[in-house]
Amino acid sequence: MAGALQQHENHIPPPGYDPTSVERWAAEKDKRPGRTAFQRDRARILHSAALRRLAGKTQVVTPGERSASAWDPSPRTRLTHSLECAQVGRELGAALGCDPDLVEAACLSHDLGHPPFGHNGEEALNEFAHDCGGFEGNAQSLRLLTRIEPKRFTPEGSVGLNLTRAALDAATKYPWPRGAHPTDPASRKFGVYEDDRPVFDWARKEAPGTRICFEAQVMDWSDDVAYSVHDVEDGLHAGHLDPNCLYAEPERQAVFEVAIGRYVPADTDPAELAAALDRLLDEEWWPHGYDGSAVAQARLKDATSQLIGRFCLAAEAATRAAYGGGRLTRYAAELVVPRETRMECAVLKAVADRYVMQRAEQTRLRADQRVVVAELAEALTARAPDGLDPQFRTLFDQAPDDRARKRVIVDQIASLTDASARSLHVRLTGHL
Structure with missing residues (x-):
């Protein structure tokens, strides 16, 4: 990712924002001059595969679970939650003078990094990734937006959706690396992995310390x-x-x-x-x-x-x-x-x-889910690059060391839905 590409788009920023807010890591020509940079950010997230995958990730009640009501038997998923969060955020942000498309983009982005099985999967992946930087859903969201989701490439590689500086900042709830929580050293919450620091530091260029925008x-x-x-x-x-x-x-x-x-x-x-x-x-x-x-x-x-x-x-x-x-x-x-x-x-x-x-049944289900994630991580580690999707197979082959290769396996697992994680687990381990 080249700093030489840090140029702002060829149009006026939305009211209340300066030109640095609409800069992208990799400069792009504006294909439709009448559209704001934040409208483009929102559209990119809405059209992303990562957002669609949230339809297969549990929010609280597991899809398919028997409902006491025949009137509305379909519980929320991470996708429907994100859409509802975006509607709430758009209206509240607009009432306070924020650009509504920018706030909506941040709301749509906020759960993109969640792995299969939600916070339970997050804990299991964090255990697996303890020696390569850990795992945190919010840090994974930033990684997905800036690296994993294929939309824009430079000679140095993928820049993800190549969102504006303000959009990346707005999507960052925890603007600090692992172990650097400003008030609670024991907190496991963080917003960036070490190998994503360059784009994080760029997005936070004008931020006062760890203050959240x-x-x-x-x-x-x-x-x-x-x-x-x-x-x-x-x-x-x-x-x-x-x-x-x-x-x-x-x-x-x-x-x-x-x-x-x-x-x-x-x-x-x-x-x-x-x-x-x-x-x-x-x-x-x-x-x-x-x-x-x-x-x-x-x-x-x-x-x-x-x-x-x-x-x-x-x-x-x-x-x-x-x-x-x-x-x-x-x-x-x-x-x-x-x-x-x-x-x-x-x-x-x-x-x-x-x-x-x-x-009680949720406790049993969570235990089973942790086993699925742990065994899937073990099987992929033993077989990789076999078992990886083409995108992650390429990244695995290009990785410079074991730490980077392990991070690719983490990225692969995090990208799965609940159902695809179980399916891949059965295929690789033979365990139901």
Whole structure:
């Protein structure tokens, strides 16, 4: 990747953005001058194979799992979640003065690096990759956008989708390498592998330290809003959650125990979470007595709309109160989300965690998934380049050392859907 190619496109940046924001790592001529650089970014992600593959990756409820409702038996996948996150982010970003196409591009990108089996697969791959830089879904997203997804090539090789500087920055929730979290040294969250540092450093050229750009903050909150609300909705649809249990004290305490330390700080008073849950339960639109009937389905849809509006409007109002009107872009502001709103969002996450993700059958399924990933990694390591897709076979053959070859195997596994991972596992190991 050559720094000599760092030139901006031949058109005016969108309002609120400077020419450096629309630069691409590899300069390109604008094929349609009436279209903005961020519109092109959004289109490239929408048309990518990586986005399509998210249709085969589980969000919370496994596709094909029996649903208690015949009205809407199809749970969300990583793809539908990403599309919903993008809709939330686009509107919230536009209300705050961001370029809506830029925020939507970031939202569409945010889960691209997730491997098969979601966070469970992520943990298994991180164990396998411990000696070649580890694995992290967000760092994998950056690698996919800038290297793996085939769209643009230079004499030095693939530059991925060749998105703008601002789009790559907006898609980066954790702008630091492994082990460099600015406030929590024990955190396993990071946004870039060492061999992707050149393009990361280029994208972050004007960033103040590890500060997260405003568009990425909007994307991150939109992600929280979308999955906290929709995971509860999917849990209700699938019959895993009885809303009446949220009035029972033992069940409430179990939810708060899940939330504390995982979704809210460890020193959070459970009474604060109880107040947040009660505020939601006291709303007339809350899906009380959900029974899967058509009327109940409609009430549930209204509740999801009410919750998304509640969370987004609270963030919009608080941010505007802090920064006033005008366009809030890049590093001109911080997204302000009231603490009460974050507590309400967190308690919804904990409800889905408690009643959907912690089911006994999910525990057994996750154990099986970890075995699939571990055995698949072992089989590919023993056989490579056999077993690799043509794209990754070429990269494996070109890799300069064992560390780089192992990273190619990680990239191959991360690109698989849940079904294709199981299929390849059976083909290579003979184990069902």
